[in-house]
Amino acid sequence: xxxxxxxxxxxxxxxxxxxxxxxxxxxxxxxxxxxxxxxxxxxxxxxxxxxxxxxxxxxxxxxxxxxxxxxxxxxxxxxxxxxxxxxxxxxxxxxxxxxxxxxxxxxxxxxxxxxxxxxxxxxxxxxxxxxxxxxxxxxxxxxxxxxxxxxxxxxxxxxxxxxxxxxxxxxxxxxxxxxxxxxxxxxxxxxxx
Amino acid sequence: xxxxxxxxxxxxxxxxxxxxxxxxxxxxxxxxxxxxxxxxxxxxxxxxxxxxxxxxxxxxxxxxxxxxxxxxxxxxxxxxxxxxxxxxxxxxxxxxxxxxxxxxxxxxxxxxxxxxxxxxxxxxxxxxxxxxxxxxxxxxxxxxxxxxxxxxxxxxxxxxxxxxxxxxxxxxxxxxxxxxxxxxxxxxxxxxxxxxxxxxxxxxxxxxxxxxxxxxxxxxxxxxxxxxxxxxxxxxxxxxxxxxxxxxxxxxxxxxxxxxxxxxxxxxxxxxxx
Numbered sequence: 375x376x377x378x379x380x381x382x383x384x385x386x387x388x389x390x391x392x393x394x395x396x397x398x399x400x401x402x403x404x405x406x407x408x409x410x411x412x413x414x415x416x417x418x419x420x421x422x423x424x425x426x427x428x429x430x431x432x433x434x435x436x437x438x439x440x441x442x443x444x445x446x447x448x449x450x451x452x453x454x455x456x457x458x459x460x461x462x463x464x465x466x467x468x469x470x471x472x473x474x475x476x477x478x479x480x481x482x483x484x485x486x487x488x489x490x491x492x493x494x495x496x497x498x499x500x501x502x503x504x505x506x507x508x509x510x511x512x513x514x515x516x517x518x519x520x521x522x523x524x525x526x527x528x529x530x531x532x533x534x535x536x537x538x539x540x541x542x543x544x545x546x547x548x549x550x551x552x553x554x555x556x557x558x559x560x561x562x563x564x565x566x567x
Numbered sequence: 568x569x570x571x572x573x574x575x576x577x578x579x580x581x582x583x584x585x586x587x588x589x590x591x592x593x594x595x596x597x598x599x600x601x602x603x604x605x606x607x608x609x610x611x612x613x614x615x616x617x618x619x620x621x622x623x624x625x626x627x628x629x630x631x632x633x634x635x636x637x638x639x640x641x642x643x644x645x646x647x648x649x650x651x652x653x654x655x656x657x658x659x660x661x662x663x664x665x666x667x668x669x670x671x672x673x674x675x676x677x678x679x680x681x682x683x684x685x686x687x688x689x690x691x692x693x694x695x696x697x698x699x700x701x702x703x704x705x706x707x708x709x710x711x712x713x714x715x716x717x718x719x720x721x722x723x724x725x726x727x728x729x730x731x732x733x734x735x736x737x738x739x740x741x742x743x744x745x746x747x748x749x750x751x752x753x754x755x756x757x758x759x760x761x762x763x764x765x766x767x768x769x770x771x772x773x774x775x776x777x778x779x780x781x782x783x784x785x786x787x788x789x790x791x792x793x794x795x796x797x798x799x800x801x802x803x804x805x806x807x808x809x810x811x812x813x814x815x816x817x818x819x820x821x822x823x824x825x826x827x828x829x830x831x832x833x834x835x836x837x838x839x840x841x
Contacts, residue, residue: 375677375696381661388654393825394832420674431706432674438702445651452652464825512817519820553820560822560830566815 376439659740666711729769741792778802
């Protein structure tokens, strides 16, 4: 039956967890595209052969199948891009290697462009240095915060120029703006008051 | 979010004068003014659009035959389209309907193969996905029965007590699929629309109750339809945020959920490898 393959693609995407991106299924997409081409050729065939008494239902069905294939393919790509976009805000500009592996070439390009656009937008707003929109997602209560290091992360250069060596299980007082990205990445933990 | 949205202008729906339709409105309002659930109202507003759409479905067309403007509004439900990129909507349109052809359709290969397997006299009915049925309905070459979940028997069950039904088992996309079905030309379409909204209203309170009060809610969750699952998840997250705020206060910075899940998965994968 028509459109079965593209539904398989979407099911694969639906089954995967919302915060992951499954491998880009190039074969599947090419199969769907070739199905669409065949359908298109069939319609043209009908129109050429039978000048009168056209099999309207058959043509309508094929046209609907082409439209549906198109919609499903676009949904496949759109859903993946939405997840990728969310990752930019949650994880940051550098993606883990196994996520990167699952992307297609054009998706990687799109991601790089998205990062560039976001950064250049953040530069234009706020005061002269720009405004980092990914920071302070929750309202800050103080400028400094006490954090505990969860791993031996190594050197960290502070805004003042000092260098701090992060050791596992030791506690530090850091400025909130510097601590937040590290907390979000899971390197530091905020000490509960 | 893959959630149904209207492609038509939203403001039009919101300005939809509900007072002009005396349509059991008291029951719907009683949901909107639930005071015993703290987050209900907030979540309800998020889904208000969807509820309004369901509500439009509920209007009996015959009543307004003398008033042309109203007929326009009533027929609005036909123009309501889901989000173009909604996976749920696509899957709902893929659900099968039992139908039979009243005209001969030629040049469709897979139909020939289905029919050649069968003895033509005994059972002329076949199952086709909804989007195909829609195509054949344009040429009036097909007729269909309401699928099992929406037939008279199940409508009776749902009217009697919607809360005991396992909707996910009955039909994964109960509301969406039902909405699409009721947009088609069918003599039972109006009844289906009415059952849909009444079912949603009857089950809503229970859904919220489960989401906010039970810790181990997997068994309840399995009984919900896709739309209810979205509401359920939102309600649960809201309740968790509230609990955290009440016990720990605000301003605590935390690891990003995505990275946390990513790590858990890594640990799991390495264990599997070992």
